[in-house]
Amino acid sequence: MLNLVGSMPHETLRNLASKYGPLMPLKLGEISNIIVSSPEMAQEIMKTQDLNFVDRPNLLFPRIMNYNCTGIAFGNYGDYWRHVRKICTMELLTAKRVQSFRHIREEEVSKLVKAISQSEGSIFNLTQKIFSMTYGIAARAAFGKKYSYQEAFISSIEEALHLSGENFIGDLYPSMRVVLEMMSRTKAKLKELHKKTDKILQDIIDDHRNRSGRCEEEGEDLVDVLLKFQQKDSAYPLTDDNIKAVIQDMFSGGGETSSSVVDWAMAEMIKKPNKLKLEGFMLTKAAPLLIPRENKEPCQIKGYKIPANSRIIINVWAIGRDPKYWDDAMNFKPERFLDNYSIDQRGTNFEFIPFGGGRRMCPEIAFATPNMPLTKLLYHFDWKLPNEIKNEELDMTELFGITIRRKNDLCLIPIIHRL
Numbered sequence: 001m002l003n004l005v006g007s008m009p010h011e012t013l014r015n016l017a018s019k020y021g022p023l024m025p026l027k028l029g030e031i032s033n034i035i036v037s038s039p040e041m042a043q044e045i046m047k048t049q050d051l052n053f054v055d056r057p058n059l060l061f062p063r064i065m066n067y068n069c070t071g072i073a074f075g076n077y078g079d080y081w082r083h084v085r086k087i088c089t090m091e092l093l094t095a096k097r098v099q100s101f102r103h104i105r106e107e108e109v110s111k112l113v114k115a116i117s118q119s120e121g122s123i124f125n126l127t128q129k130i131f132s133m134t135y136g137i138a139a140r141a142a143f144g145k146k147y148s149y150q151e152a153f154i155s156s157i158e159e160a161l162h163l164s165g166e167n168f169i170g171d172l173y174p175s176m177r178v179v180l181e182m183m184s185r186t187k188a189k190l191k192e193l194h195k196k197t198d199k200i201l202q203d204i205i206d207d208h209r210n211r212s213g214r215c216e217e218e219g220e221d222l223v224d225v226l227l228k229f230q231q232k233d234s235a236y237p238l239t240d241d242n243i244k245a246v247i248q249d250m251f252s253g254g255g256e257t258s259s260s261v262v263d264w265a266m267a268e269m270i271k272k273p274n275k276l277k278l279e280g281f282m283l284t285k286a287a288p289l290l291i292p293r294e295n296k297e298p299c300q301i302k303g304y305k306i307p308a309n310s311r312i313i314i315n316v317w318a319i320g321r322d323p324k325y326w327d328d329a330m331n332f333k334p335e336r337f338l339d340n341y342s343i344d345q346r347g348t349n350f351e352f353i354p355f356g357g358g359r360r361m362c363p364e365i366a367f368a369t370p371n372m373p374l375t376k377l378l379y380h381f382d383w384k385l386p387n388e389i390k391n392e393e394l395d396m397t398e399l400f401g402i403t404i405r406r407k408n409d410l411c412l413i414p415i416i417h418r419l
């Protein structure tokens with residue numbers, strides 16, 4: 001516990017794993033954690049024994065923020081979960097629908113390019129603008145139009161995700177959960193944030209439900225699609241809370257990850273200006289420890305006994321930097337993907353699983369498109385660091401959460417290259 005306090009957990013766990021092995025038990029409080037740090041062990045969890053490891057642990061954060069874990073990311077495997085995940089993959093973000101949002105992405109990226117060009121020669125907070133662009137795209141796709149209270153919703157989601165990096169003591173001592181949570185300031189903060197986001201989402205749902213006579217060209221947004229599943233004759237007609245939980249997944253699952261990939265890639269390229277291509281393994285900073293899993297039954301992995309209800313943490317950050325699998329592992333080296341072009345990120349090459357794998361894999365690889373904004377940022381502009389900072393001195397301090405963010409915003413001076 002002391003090793004983990006105040007550290008970057010993915011780094012500390014990697015250091016411990018290099019001593020204790022790729023399947024490492026770690027008792028924290030009353031919880032048996034199993035830390036997985038090799039492709040072979042990850043494959044056992046996400047493929048060979050996927051069905052036994054398909055649940056998520058019952059944690060304070062999603063219980064409060066995600067409507068008692070009724071969204072996709074934190075729900076337990078079962079009929080209801082399969083139903084909402086299917087709605088997500090077969091209805092919400094199908095290839096056709098993602099394509100129909102293309103104009104939204106293009107418009108938002110163009111707005112960003114315009115804002116940058118207007119700031120030519122002066123310091124520009126790229127981190128802030130990348131995050132607001134990505135959330136702006138998600139909001140237009142989900143809600144269809146801009147609501148005046150949208151910014152407040154996004155900032156509450158961001159604040160909640162920031163809190164998700166903290167270890168809630170009640171999650172480590174389930175037998176004393178009720179008492180510990182009563183004393184927790186984090187719980188109170190989460191409740192307050194949840195109240196705010198809930199009200200905003202309810203207003204948006206009501207607005208969608210009450211408006212009549214929408215013209216065809218407006219197209220369907222994600223709330224419209226979800227509302228249809230309230231009316232459909234289904235074994236699981238969605239309640240308003242179910243819809244809100246799924247919409248929240250879209251924002252918290254998609255917003256932070258997609259933004260931080262672009263932000264880190266830009267920072268790495270500024271640090272090493274001769275590397276002008278996104279290196280895929282930057283994606284492993286998006287969710288370095290994935291989302292924890294839990295096993296229903298006791299089982300064995302490569303001869304090691306795993307007790308039931310262990311908390312499984314897969315350190316994809318460590319796997320993506322293991323010198324056993326990657327040449328010059330700790331260095332930003334995009335060209336490695338030219339040599340290993342057969343490795344992809346779709347959850348079959350377990351040495352590279354930035355989107356996870358198996359039944360709990362990220363359902364939205366198709367919507368996760370960091371390339372478009374990155375290409376534009378590099379095509380239109382040259383970038384300089386302010387205050388005579390040398391490229392190699394650029395600060396790369398991390399801030400841990402489900403997603404790793406930059407601790408300090410990336411502030412750069414844009415010079416128009418071509419418009």
Ligand code: HEM
Nearest residue numbers: 073253254257258286287290291355356357360362364368
């Ligand atoms: C570069 C962008 C993205 C990255 C790197 C990423 C990565 C991930 C990872 C690592 C997981 C956990 C997988 C596991 O636990 O095994 C995940 C789950 C998830 N992601 Fe993404 N994601 C991205 C974009 C998106 C987008 C755009 C959306 C939605 C609009 C999304 C929605 C979700 C959902 C709903 C889950 C939960 C899946 C489940 O538990 O069954 N993600 N993502």
